[in-house]
Amino acid sequence: MMNEAQPPENNRRAHGPGQFSLRRELVGILCLLAALGLFCGLSLRVLTPKRQQYGSVWGMFSREPADSLDVLVMGSSLAYCDVVPAVLYEGTGLTSFVMAGPQQTMPITYYYLREALKTQHPQVVALELTGMFFAPDNRHVKTNLTFMPYDFNRWAASFSETRGEELLGLMFPLYAYHDRWDKLTRQDLTEGLWGQQADVLAGYTYLDQVTPAGAPAYRDDLDQDPAHYARAEEYLEKLRDLCREENIALRCFLSPAAETIPPELLEQLEGTVERLGLSTVNYSARMEDLALDWETDFFDLRHLNYRGAEKFTRLLGEDLTGEGLAPDKASDADLWSRRVAEFSRRKADSDAAPLKLKQSPEGGEGQ
């Protein structure tokens, strides 16, 4: 008696438990990699600290409506402590955002601009130039890069500007932040999963403490290594070229400060600016126009507090509009109203309160 017809043996592979099946293993590996990728992505969103102020506020910058900024202010803390987008808007109607970072060097500013141009196309990039003299291995490099979106610009900047453990932590953020799991707050969870809100100060860091400045002086902490400066020049040139490609005007400036760049370095900088066909405005040389109160308008000897920042921003706005810049972007009027109101509220509160003297004359975060 013939048995029931059976398919040929080699078409009927029964993989019992424990038997090797390449197909099943490949599926298992792929599922494992996918699950791990999902886990790493989600956990990183939650575990990475959220930057709220002192620059590098990429999470909040990403909430800006696309192509809504007339001016992108870039550079170091001398940008995010000294330029108030709400004041600029109130005085000129120009929308702006301060996309800067603590002690940010020119190479990092270049990658910042590349990243920002993914969602914005400003008329002007206002670049604070003190970063030409920051050492490339300063302690804020990691802060500048950690909060950038995890994409090519961040990888390129990380490989270019960091090495060793710092690079490892930037490329694999879990390496740096996995141990924050027991310090997470509800805000970490909600912002990690749903993203941060738009910045009510548009990248500006509100400072209300006071350091009576006394007489002007020169900074003695700037990096004077010729190799570092040459690299900064190289990236300033790249910034210039990138702006030209994107049809963006690059306006360089130096924020007003009580401690300024020494004359020999200033001369070197002006030579660079001229060689690159750029122009720069040294606001420390326009103290009379600024009418700063040296007793009350400085946060420390290098940064302005809210009073000084407001005065400086108004002058900056006049200069920008004097060059023919006019509002050109469809902006969220409600958002900007809230920004103006927020700055006004904080200013009113600070004006009503007694002066808060800063404990140390040195800078807060960054330079």
Add this chain to the structure above:
Amino acid sequence: MNFNSVQYLAFLALNVLVYYLLPRKARNVQLLVASYFFYACWNPKYALLMLTSTAITYACGLLVSSSALGKRRLWLALSFAANLGILFFFKYFNFVSGLIARGLALAGWQFTAPALDLLLPVGISFYTFQALGYTVDVYRGDVAAERNFVDYALFVSFFPQLVAGPIERSGNILHQLKEDHPFRWENLRDGFLPLLWGLMKKVVLADNLAVVVNTVYADPAAHGAGDLALATVAFAFQIYCDFSAYSDMARGSARMLGFELMENFRCPYLAVSVQDFWRRWHISLSSWFKDYLYFPLGGSRCGKPRRLLNLMIVFLVSGLWHGAALTFVAWGLLNGGYQAASILLDPLRKKWYGLTRLREDHPLVRGVKRVFTFGLVCLAWVLFRANSLGDAGTVFRALFTGPWALPDWAGLGLSLPALGVMALLCVAMTVLDWFIAEKDLAGRINRTVALRYGVYFLLIVLVLLLGSYGTGYDPQDFVYFQF
């Protein structure tokens, strides 16, 4: 190169790949080269020392086997003298000369103890005992002397178990070195799970618990009884997770190459007596001492006083094996004392069970015995971990006289949520270890693809999220590397 490093995983993967690509004749040579490379990563000079020890025991094995000059015992003694001499020189010289100096000072004589500034060769205690065990096995006729130097050198230096065991027996390994190990998918699969499990135990549990232990034991006098009790229990789990993790990873690595290493731990904290504990903890060392020291001394075959003395000698030597310090000697003697007391109290214990009509194997009775045994073991761990006998005394005083208060959660080095998670994981790990040992859990997991990859995912996530690694972390060596 630590097992819990990316470099080791890459090293292992490369060697497994090359091993299966090579013809059979070349494989042992490849493993030998890899093992010496692995050891040389710690210190190239000490690889020569290991080679010297290997050459001595190899030669002595042949001489014992051939009864050269009619003096089998001479060659056995030579092997012991040479290897223990090397071990003494590197590990015990400073300790002994310090003891002599202290003894002479007590007698009123001034003596400046010479001190050698030497780094202890990693794993010297392990490979020395492994090689000595071989010599005794040849002397007893349990194994034939190995004539192939490559095979013998590989037996001594096999990288998965070289620096922290298990201390293998020649009867288990030498024949495996002669066998063909064709590529089998099951070996890779069955080796990967213990590798990952061990990595999790080391990086998540042992290294995190070490933070609490190191914080408290650095200055016991500054901590209350609650802190000290918590840190002692934490140390019990730290050392278990650390050491068993190494053994798991060693066995997993060897399995991927087709080799079977001996089990080294079997749920020691579920032991119902100290004697039972030592049948479950560092099984390879306990059995080595049993076979090569306890039994030759007479074991249990002599009268009770001699039996107790044999026990104390074995545990004294065990304590010394672990370290050249009085704390380790005291730890060994305390464990010996526990067993001696148990033997002496055995008649009373039997009488008590008879009177109460309790069954020794009743689950409640076993539960109480487990808790009591764990307590005794933890008290012994105080000596093992303390930086000095004085510190150990401080801990004991606090534990026995109080004042008792809740631990100072903020001052232990880990946050309260982290402590809670570690506690839960320790319990889970203990339960899972029991299932692995008693119910072939690993085998069941390995047989189901979906379950297996689910377990891989869970273990990797635990390592990624809770592991002790990253910026600012101090990589913790395996605890038993210092032995």
